[in-house]
Amino acid sequence: MSNNDNYKPTTKLVHGPSHSAKWDFSHHVTPPLSSSTTYRLDSVERGARGFTEFGQYVQDDGDTPVYIYDRLDEPTRSILEGELCDAERGECCVTFASGMAAISASMSSILIPGDEVVTHRIVYGCTHSLFTNWYPKQGMPVHRADLNDITSLRALVNDNTRVLFMETPSNPTLELIDLSALRAFTDGINQDRPEGRKLLIYVDNTFATPFCQRPLEHGADVVLHSLTKNIGGFGTEIGGAVIAPKSMLVGLLLYRKDFGAILSSKSAWAIMVYGLPTLPLRLKRQQYTANIVAPWLESVEGILNVAYPGLESFPQRELALKQLRDFDDDFAPGNMIYFTVDDSIIDAKGLLNYIAKNAYSVTLAVSLGHTKTLIESPANMTHSSYTDSGAPSSTGIRLSIGLESPVDILRDLEAAVTAARRSPQHA
Numbered sequence: 217m218s219n220n221d222n223y224k225p226t227t228k229l230v231h232g233p234s235h236s237a238k239w240d241f242s243h244h245v246t247p248p249l250s251s252s253t254t255y256r257l258d259s260v261e262r263g264a265r266g267f268t269e270f271g272q273y274v275q276d277d278g279d280t281p282v283y284i285y286d287r288l289d290e291p292t293r294s295i296l297e298g299e300l301c302d303a304e305r306g307e308c309c310v311t312f313a314s315g316m317a318a319i320s321a322s323m324s325s326i327l328i329p330g331d332e333v334v335t336h337r338i339v340y341g342c343t344h345s346l347f348t349n350w351y352p353k354q355g356m357p358v359h360r361a362d363l364n365d366i367t368s369l370r371a372l373v374n375d376n377t378r379v380l381f382m383e384t385p386s387n388p389t390l391e392l393i394d395l396s397a398l399r400a401f402t403d404g405i406n407q408d409r410p411e412g413r414k415l416l417i418y419v420d421n422t423f424a425t426p427f428c429q430r431p432l433e434h435g436a437d438v439v440l441h442s443l444t445k446n447i448g449g450f451g452t453e454i455g456g457a458v459i460a461p462k463s464m465l466v467g468l469l470l471y472r473k474d475f476g477a478i479l480s481s482k483s484a485w486a487i488m489v490y491g492l493p494t495l496p497l498r499l500k501r502q503q504y505t506a507n508i509v510a511p512w513l514e515s516v517e518g519i520l521n522v523a524y525p526g527l528e529s530f531p532q533r534e535l536a537l538k539q540l541r542d543f544d545d546d547f548a549p550g551n552m553i554y555f556t557v558d559d560s561i562i563d564a565k566g567l568l569n570y571i572a573k574n575a576y577s578v579t580l581a582v583s584l585g586h587t588k589t590l591i592e593s594p595a596n597m598t599h600s601s602y603t604d605s606g607a608p609s610s611t612g613i614r615l616s617i618g619l620e621s622p623v624d625i626l627r628d629l630e631a632a633v634t635a636a637r638r639s640p641q642h643a
């Protein structure tokens with residue numbers, strides 16, 4: 217909000233807008249939760265105006281929308297959207313019922329049959345499934361590539377390619393994509409394209425959150441979030457968000473209205489009141505712990521390739537130092553760690569099953585960015601939709617660091633590694 221522009225992002229996430237044209241709640245210290253499926257209309261003319269104007273106003277430009285029906289627009293969700301837009305420094309934000317609803321809407325609202333997508337070789341399993349099981353049969357081929365390899369990318373992109381899709385850091389391997397290199401490539405392609413047919417850079421920023429990285433500042437066009445993860449933060453709400461140029465706003469709102477995957481006002485309220493204000497605090501604490509756990513994992517015999525951008529050994533360390541910066545411009549490597557084990561020394565499934573049965577501070581569960589430390593096997597769980605050679609290693613393990621004491625996390629991991637260590641005769 218313009219009147220709060222001089223305040224730090226961390227403060228703005230605590231306070232949100234001090235007032236909003238969306239709703240008069242200036243006497244509430246905590247914004248109220250609206251819960252009304254439908255809205256009283258003073259006249260037929262007001263109802264008609266609401267339908268005509270729906271999707272036409274620009275977020276937080278001072279106009280109070282005519283609210284009509286929750287699925288079109290509603291105040292709590294709308295205030296959250298303003299905050300997310302501000303945190304990512306974007307032009308507009310539209311929330312959805314889940315991260316997958318946001319991803320599919322961001323693509324489906326602009327793609328037409330014949331359009332093509334190029335995705336980074338590894339992304340979240342359901343995104344991969346959307347790209348392999350659905351879009352091709354709707355006439356929209358999706359190609360996989362290493363988006364850091366501009367030469368191979370150039371060979372794949374043609375006049376029909378509309379979207380370059382990636383996560384950076386990638387789920388689960390934490391590989392980073394060089395966004396400024398991709399921007400330069402895309403600008404070259406777009407020189408000859410008309411408005412409305414430009415090649416767009418889509419970044420799923422779920423792992424980093426705007427606290428650790430603002431992809432638009434590095435050249436992305438569209439930012440996506442699963443609010444279910446770090447931003448929601450407490451593991452109680454499912455949601456998603458698209459932060460996009462204003463030119464995409466009407467399409468996104470109309471798509472959400474007609475396909476119907478809205479974020480409930482109750483979830484929006486919880487994300488706004490609990491998730492956003494605590495985001496910097498949680499991430500800083502989780503990062504502190506990840507910076508203890510990752511070096512410890514590196515020191516364990518039988519654990520290989522510990523990927524954590526905070527490690528000196530991280531293969532893309534320089535890019536990490538450049539792209540992963542928090543609101544104070546400090547290095548922000550995040551709370552996610554990925555490692556593989558040498559199967560002849562440590563039984564990966566045995567390690568996870570030991571945790572499932574015995575650990576208190578580490579939980580075997582999918583999802584991430586939770587108050588609790590979560591561990592999982594991507595090849596068997598979140599990324600099981602990869603059925604070819606692009607699948608993550610069967611001995612790969614993803615760790616999402618929570619808010620527990622690092623001492624206890626290490627204690628539970630150490631016990632699991634010891635229990636899963638193969639006896640010499642198995643080696």
Ligand SMILES: Cc1ncc(COP(=O)(O)O)c(C=O)c1O
Pocket residue numbers: 314315316317340342383387420422423441442443444445454455456583
């Ligand atoms: C990087 C990433 N993007 C998107 C999603 C999908 O989010 P949701 O479960 O909210 O649909 C996930 C879920 O794990 C994810 O990890």
